[in-house]
Amino acid sequence: MTSKETPLTAVTAKASxxxxxxxxxxxxxxxxxxxxxxxxxxxxxxxxGYSVFxxxxxxxxxxxxxxxxxxxxxxxxxxxxxxxxxRVIPAKTVFLDAVEGGRVERILVEDxxxxxxxxxxxxxxxxxxxxxxxxxxxxxAEQLNNMRSIELSLEQNRLQHKRNLVDINYQIKMxxxxxKREAALVSSGAIMQSKYDDTFDTLQWYKSRLTLTLESQASxxxxxxxxxxFLKDTSQRLESNLAISRQNxxxxxxxxxxxxTLSGFNVEIGQSIGRGERLGQIDTPNDYKVTAFIxxxxxxxxxxxxxxxxxxxxxxxxxxxxxxxxxxQNGQFEIxxxxxxxxxxxxxxxxxxxxxxxxxxxxxxxxxxxxxxYQDTGGKWVFVVAEDGSEAVRRSIRLGRRNNQFIEVLDGLxxxxxxxxxxxxxxxxxxxxxx
Numbered sequence: 001m002t003s004k005e006t007p008l009t010a011v012t013a014k015a016s017x018x019x020x021x022x023x024x025x026x027x028x029x030x031x032x033x034x035x036x037x038x039x040x041x042x043x044x045x046x047x048x049g050y051s052v053f054x055x056x057x058x059x060x061x062x063x064x065x066x067x068x069x070x071x072x073x074x075x076x077x078x079x080x081x082x083x084x085x086x087r088v089i090p091a092k093t094v095f096l097d098a099v100e101g102g103r104v105e106r107i108l109v110e111d112x113x114x115x116x117x118x119x120x121x122x123x124x125x126x127x128x129x130x131x132x133x134x135x136x137x138x139x140x141a142e143q144l145n146n147m148r149s150i151e152l153s154l155e156q157n158r159l160q161h162k163r164n165l166v167d168i169n170y171q172i173k174m175x176x177x178x179x180k181r182e183a184a185l186v187s188s189g190a191i192m193q194s195k196y197d198d199t200f201d202t203l204q205w206y207k208s209r210l211t212l213t214l215e216s217q218a219s220x221x222x223x224x225x226x227x228x229x230f231l232k233d234t235s236q237r238l239e240s241n242l243a244i245s246r247q248n249x250x251x252x253x254x255x256x257x258x259x260x261t262l263s264g265f266n267v268e269i270g271q272s273i274g275r276g277e278r279l280g281q282i283d284t285p286n287d288y289k290v291t292a293f294i295x296x297x298x299x300x301x302x303x304x305x306x307x308x309x310x311x312x313x314x315x316x317x318x319x320x321x322x323x324x325x326x327x328x329q330n331g332q333f334e335i336x337x338x339x340x341x342x343x344x345x346x347x348x349x350x351x352x353x354x355x356x357x358x359x360x361x362x363x364x365x366x367x368x369x370x371x372x373x374y375q376d377t378g379g380k381w382v383f384v385v386a387e388d389g390s391e392a393v394r395r396s397i398r399l400g401r402r403n404n405q406f407i408e409v410l411d412g413l414x415x416x417x418x419x420x421x422x423x424x425x426x427x428x429x430x431x432x433x434x435x
Contacts, residue, residue: 323335
């Protein structure tokens, strides 16, 4: 039995050993697979982490480098000027307005004619105004006549006072003489005392009357002087009103107030012109100024008296700022230039001139080209190109003065760096540009 069981046991043991061996192989494969999966997971996590931490922060836009303009920051001399395109207009213009409305009766000149002061341009008629002036003349004449009557009455009153004084003085003189004679006769008994007393009382009455008359004359004289002054002033005002009425009637004949060229004159015979309506204008001959519009960015740097220059066929003509209009419209304000010495020959009204307005002295500075990016960023930031040219990163900067060619860099950029100077319209929200 023992010998028979031994082979079976051996086989069984061998089978057991064989099965145990197979189980160990399976466990080894599972462990290996598990380690591979863990390793792959770690690689994936590392890749994700690398991707997360290596990806640039903010929005990135891929841009074709051929479609943008890249410029280099440089060192140079900054000329503080701006080109200004202006329009030639007359230095002085006098407008022709109808003081009183009326109907056009006669036209004596045409638009564009050269006029001398006082030349008749057009005749108007206004029946209502003519009747009104005639009525004013009649009323003023009546008032003036009343004033003259009052003045005459005052003068007569003054003369009456003088006559009274003459009469009273005469009576006092006669009574004084009579009283002396009666005094001698009373002492001799030739006349009665009562007669002497009557003469004395009469003399005293005339003296008292003289005193009252003098007071009345002084009071009347003062009042007469005041009233005459008032009447004289009133008469002058009435005559002035009458003169204005006559002037309004005379203004129906429109005349040139100054020497110059008539422009904007377009009326026809029979046309009705309203009061205050513009008939045209007269421009001073051969005397021009230049008006121009400048970006509001320069409003604080432009002042009256600053110099500008206009070049024509190699000749330079200096101009100065004569007037600044501070109202800003559509991002621009207006200025007027006047020629300092002589005007360029042959310039005409409406012609455009390219001038160079100097804002300050030339100085050494860090410069970048003046590009379209400035309108999009206001000069507060730019895209700076990396050294390898693979990308452009947004960076805050500080800019100063600018002209039509360059902008002065105050902070944020170094000489030799490259920036994008083309428009940023599509890149406003981007942090990086992949080139």
